Amino acid sequence: MNFQIATLLGQDGLTNGAIYALLALSILLVFTVTRILLIPLGEFVTFGALTMAAMQMGKAPKLEWLLLGLVLIDCALDLYQQIKHHIDRNKMKKIALKLGYAFVMIGLLNNLSLAEIPMACQVLLTLCLIVPLGPIMYRLFFQPLADAPALVLLIVSIALHVAMVGVGLLLFGPEGARTQPFSDTGFRLGTVMLKSQTLWVILVSIFLIVTLFIAFERTLYGKALRATAVNRMGARLQGISPVFAGKATFALAAFIGSASGILIAPITTLYYDSGFIISLKGFVGAIIGGLVSYPIAAIGAVAVGMIEAFSMFWASNYKEIIVFTLIIPFLIWRSMNSHHVEDDE
Amino acid sequence: MKSRNLIIFGLVVLAIAPQVLPTFQVTLLNYIGLYALVVLGLVLLTGVGGMTSFGQAAFVGLGAYSTAYLTTTEQLPSWLAWSAGSPWVGLLIGLLLTAAVALFLGALTLKLSGHYLPLGTIAWGISLYYLFGTMSSMGGHTGISGLPSLSLFGVLLDKGEKIYYLIWAILMLAVWITSNLLNSREGRAIRALKGGQLMAESMGVNTFRSKMVIFLISALFAAISGWLYAHTQRFVNPTPFGLSMGIDYLFMALVGGVGSVWGALLGAGILTMLKQWLQDWLPLIMGGNGQYESIVLGLLIIFMMQRSPGGIWPLLVKFAPASWRNQDHIKINPSATELSRRELPQKGKLVLEACNVTRRFGGLIANNEMNLQLHAGEVLALIGPNGAGKSTMFNQLSAVDTPNDGEVLFLNQSLKGKSSRQVAQMGMSRTFQHVKLLTSMTVLENVALGAHMRGNKGIISSALHLERDEEQRLLKESQYQLERVGLGEHLYTEAGSLSLGQQRILEIARALCADPCVLLLDEPAAGLRHQEKQALAELLKKLREEGLAILLVEHDMDFVMNLADRIVVMEFGEKIAEGLPEEIQTNPAVLEAYLGGVE
Numbered sequence: 032m033n034f035q036i037a038t039l040l041g042q043d044g045l046t047n048g049a050i051y052a053l054l055a056l057s058i059l060l061v062f063t064v065t066r067i068l069l070i071p072l073g074e075f076v077t078f079g080a081l082t083m084a085a086m087q088m089g090k091a092p093k094l095e096w097l098l099l100g101l102v103l104i105d106c107a108l109d110l111y112q113q114i115k116h117h118i119d120r121n122k123m124k125k126i127a128l129k130l131g132y133a134f135v136m137i138g139l140l141n142n143l144s145l146a147e148i149p150m151a152c153q154v155l156l157t158l159c160l161i162v163p164l165g166p167i168m169y170r171l172f173f174q175p176l177a178d179a180p181a182l183v184l185l186i187v188s189i190a191l192h193v194a195m196v197g198v199g200l201l202l203f204g205p206e207g208a209r210t211q212p213f214s215d216t217g218f219r220l221g222t223v224m225l226k227s228q229t230l231w232v233i234l235v236s237i238f239l240i241v242t243l244f245i246a247f248e249r250t251l252y253g254k255a256l257r258a259t260a261v262n263r264m265g266a267r268l269q270g271i272s273p274v275f276a277g278k279a280t281f282a283l284a285a286f287i288g289s290a291s292g293i294l295i296a297p298i299t300t301l302y303y304d305s306g307f308i309i310s311l312k313g314f315v316g317a318i319i320g321g322l323v324s325y326p327i328a329a330i331g332a333v334a335v336g337m338i339e340a341f342s343m344f345w346a347s348n349y350k351e352i353i354v355f356t357l358i359i360p361f362l363i364w365r366s367m368n369s370h371h372v373e374d375d376e
Numbered sequence: 377m378k379s380r381n382l383i384i385f386g387l388v389v390l391a392i393a394p395q396v397l398p399t400f401q402v403t404l405l406n407y408i409g410l411y412a413l414v415v416l417g418l419v420l421l422t423g424v425g426g427m428t429s430f431g432q433a434a435f436v437g438l439g440a441y442s443t444a445y446l447t448t449t450e451q452l453p454s455w456l457a458w459s460a461g462s463p464w465v466g467l468l469i470g471l472l473l474t475a476a477v478a479l480f481l482g483a484l485t486l487k488l489s490g491h492y493l494p495l496g497t498i499a500w501g502i503s504l505y506y507l508f509g510t511m512s513s514m515g516g517h518t519g520i521s522g523l524p525s526l527s528l529f530g531v532l533l534d535k536g537e538k539i540y541y542l543i544w545a546i547l548m549l550a551v552w553i554t555s556n557l558l559n560s561r562e563g564r565a566i567r568a569l570k571g572g573q574l575m576a577e578s579m580g581v582n583t584f585r586s587k588m589v590i591f592l593i594s595a596l597f598a599a600i601s602g603w604l605y606a607h608t609q610r611f612v613n614p615t616p617f618g619l620s621m622g623i624d625y626l627f628m629a630l631v632g633g634v635g636s637v638w639g640a641l642l643g644a645g646i647l648t649m650l651k652q653w654l655q656d657w658l659p660l661i662m663g664g665n666g667q668y669e670s671i672v673l674g675l676l677i678i679f680m681m682q683r684s685p686g687g688i689w690p691l692l693v694k695f696a697p698a699s700w701r702n703q704d705h706i707k708i709n710p711s712a713t714e715l716s717r718r719e720l721p722q723k724g725k726l727v728l729e730a731c732n733v734t735r736r737f738g739g740l741i742a743n744n745e746m747n748l749q750l751h752a753g754e755v756l757a758l759i760g761p762n763g764a765g766k767s768t769m770f771n772q773l774s775a776v777d778t779p780n781d782g783e784v785l786f787l788n789q790s791l792k793g794k795s796s797r798q799v800a801q802m803g804m805s806r807t808f809q810h811v812k813l814l815t816s817m818t819v820l821e822n823v824a825l826g827a828h829m830r831g832n833k834g835i836i837s838s839a840l841h842l843e844r845d846e847e848q849r850l851l852k853e854s855q856y857q858l859e860r861v862g863l864g865e866h867l868y869t870e871a872g873s874l875s876l877g878q879q880r881i882l883e884i885a886r887a888l889c890a891d892p893c894v895l896l897l898d899e900p901a902a903g904l905r906h907q908e909k910q911a912l913a914e915l916l917k918k919l920r921e922e923g924l925a926i927l928l929v930e931h932d933m934d935f936v937m938n939l940a941d942r943i944v945v946m947e948f949g950e951k952i953a954e955g956l957p958e959e960i961q962t963n964p965a966v967l968e969a970y971l972g973g974v975e
Contacts, residue, residue, distance in 0.1 A: 068491060068494075068495070172678050172682075175682045176682060179681070179685070181491065182426065182427075182428055183685055185428070185491070185494060186428070186626070186630060186677065186681060187677070187681050187682075189623055189626070190627070190673075190674045190675075190677035190678045190681070191678060192674070193623060193673065193677075194670065194673075194674025194675050195674070196670060197668055197670035197671035197674065200668070201668060201671070307619075308502075311498065311499070311502070314495060314498075315499070318492070318495060348510040349506070349507075351502060351503065351506045352503045352507055355500075355503045356503060358495075358496065358499055359484065362484040362485060362488070362492060363484060365488055
């Protein structure tokens with residue numbers, strides 16, 4: 032291996048690592064606030080990438096029908112509850128808003144010439160299409176189980192992942208897709224050639240991480256979510272709605288997931304079922320952080336990306352195996368340091 | 377007895393099935409049997425033990441590939457040449473490999489909280505899948521073909537209708553072993569894993585060992601299934617051992633009913649048929665030929681978790697006539713020999729001593745320089761206002777927690793570094809302030825858990841029910857203790873249906889079953905009616921007569937004053953008074969702590 036190859040691999044590793052770090056952070060966030068291990072996060076990644084790809088081919092992404100379908104079910108459940116209890120004007124307005132949003136999205140997607148609009152608009156449309164799926168999925172699949180044992184939540188999470196992969200195949204087909212890079216220019220730093228998409232990924236990731244940090248440290252909503260993560264019952268007694276906390280974290284996870292997908296789509300070809308492996312690597316990062324520490328998880332995730340890139344060079348066939356066996360030393364270390372027998376919730 | 381007839385009927389149907397069904401249906405039944413064997417392991421692991429694994433398919437793969445490699449490789453390495461490619465050696469090697477991997481994975485994850493095992497098994501499942509796919513000696517993604525058929529007693533099992541009998545015989549054997557195991561001393565410890573680990577440790581159960589045992593059993597069942605699969609199919613490739621199959625196995629367990637051995641069969645059957653049916657019909661409805669059944673299955677599982685997390689089996693049981701349900705309890709043989717009892721220390725001998733025990737939680741000092749002594753044949757009461765640090769003290773004495781400074785001596789041995797399990801084995805037994813019972817088990821079984829340490833028959837004799845003598849002795853002891861505390865009528869009641877007061881008494885019976893020399897009782901009289909309290913006081917007096925040392929944390933002053941020999945009063949983590957009940961009642965510091973000072 033010479034310096035040239037090392038820098039190339041390093042760039043790849045850093046790009047992937049930045050994405051894994053973003054995913055690891057949202058996995059941790061969802062886990063601490065709701066106790067759910069969000070396995071389907073990877074599907075948000077592929078949905079984001081494949082929606083972008085569909086738009087760039089000038090096709091209205093079929094994901095709009097998933098949004099419409101889920102919104103309709105959601106509104107039907109809302110209405111049912113309204114009729115069962117009492118009719119609340121505000122709630123009715125909300126239902127109308129949700130329906131309106133879904134129809135506006137469908138109108139936009141079918142009437143704009145999607146391939147021609149600026150890429151920033153494509154990105155915006157993709158995010159507007161996918162982010163609402165997060166809170167709706169929380170409401171339909173997890174909210175009725177908010178007090179269930181952690182094991183049940185994990186199983187529902189896996190089941191949702193399985194269903195979403197199937198939906199992905201139905202909506203996007205078995206073909207893989209790759210999108211155009213955000214910009215074509217490359218940079219030369221001494222003898223090192225930097226790919227522009229690498230810079231995009233790293234800069235956007237850093238921006239998102241810093242924004243998240245500020246949002247959680249400085250804003251009231253951020254503090255409310257952190258409070259929920261620390262003590263769910265205590266937060267509830269302080270008037271923080273657990274339903275709100277759940278929906279907000281799921282929205283954030285859907286946002287981070289789809290944004291990650293949009294970011295890596297120009298670099299890697301993604302298929303409807305590529306998401307699982309990507310999110311699992313985020314999980315490896317989260318496990319390294321012990322499912323509690325944000326900074327360690329982020330560092331761990333970057334390390335996963337680097338090791339993945341370099342093992343591609345030395346032992347490309349064993350790349351996945353090497354990455355997943357990475358958790359072993361951390362499990363050993365954690366296992367050695369745990370003494371107390373605890374009852375699971 | 378109806379349930380036994382039902383089982384016999386089922387076995388007869390199973391025996392006739394391959395003779396009358398077409399080959400395709402028999403093949404389907406073979407698959408159901410193979411899957412059910414894996415799912416049975418998951419029932420044990422997930423339904424009973426409260427843990428879960430997505431790596432079962434990988435264990436199946438390990439079993440299948442071991443035998444495939446051994447029986448098809450022409451030039452075996454010299455150290456394997458003696459096996460001459462026998463499938464039976466393949467089975468043995470598969471089981472050994474599986475056991476090794478399971479022990480390793482278990483050692484890594486089972487001590488950690490709930491989520492590490494599933495995540496660890498996901499990683500393991502994926503890694504093994506890629507490994508099979510890349511190793512050229514294992515045929516890569518194309519796999520290995522040309523495996524020999526099994527032959528048993530000279531009969532070549534080369535057709536589906538023939539190997540059918542072997543598959544289902546092994547499955548029935550596994551069901552029998554599993555239900556035997558669950559109805560034994562080891563089984564009670566395993567059933568305590570779900571929601572009762574802290575309590576089980578205090579009763580001397582090694583919960584880590586119990587977890588490891590069921591993880592190992594479930595992995596071995598999977599490996600056997602893989603071995604059978606390889607010789608049924610006579611071809612292996614990595615696909616059926618990937619993570620998605622691991623998820624399918626878990627779904628089968630959940631659909632069928634993860635809490636019951638029959639749920640495993642039901643789930644494997646329903647899901648296999650449903651998948652077959654969906655694969656036939658969905659492409660016609662949705663067009664194309666994708667694997668759309670995963671959407672339906674995923675949503676089905678979510679719906680089930682929301683509506684009926686116990687699966688379909690419990691629903692069936694609910695609809696079955698009451699007389700069909702298994703009503704026959706284990707009979708307790710009154711002539712079983714009694715368990716040996718420990719020699720109690722001489723009355724008046726110092727048994728438990730706290731020396732300058734200090735416990736800090738950050739800046740809060742919950743116990744400050746606490747001293748107390750407990751002697752054999754004495755009832756010592758520890759009282760104090762709320763927040764005085766009594767419960768913390770209780771935890772230090774029972775080795776649930778470790779003091780920052782000072783030490784606790786039990787029978788002249790320091791408890792430093794000892795686990796609550798070791799302390800239980802030394803002869804200390806306790807009850808809990810917040811009752812910790814296994815609510816779906818009978819009263820008798822709950823109490824028998826207390827006698828766990830007094831038996832020594834292991835997993836294998838439990839699985840084969842070779843330990844019935846010892847089991848009878850344990851149950852007889854449990855019955856004796858229950859009668860002694862006045863719960864003799866409720867032996868077969870579900871523990872969760874008792875009143876709170878009775879549940880507290882049940883905890884005392886459980887603690888007594890461990891044959892302790894020191895009994896720690898955390899608020900035993902709370903929630904008891906007047907007469908129950910009197911009965912409890914009588915019982916404790918009798919135990920004191922027998923030479924037991926009893927430490928009591930209690931709020932009910934009448935109860936304490938009439939019973940205790942000595943009283944220690946705590947406030948703000950410190951001892952403010954110690955003495956006879958009469959002295960305590962007039963002690964000015966105590967009066968001030970309880971009633972406030974005279975202004």
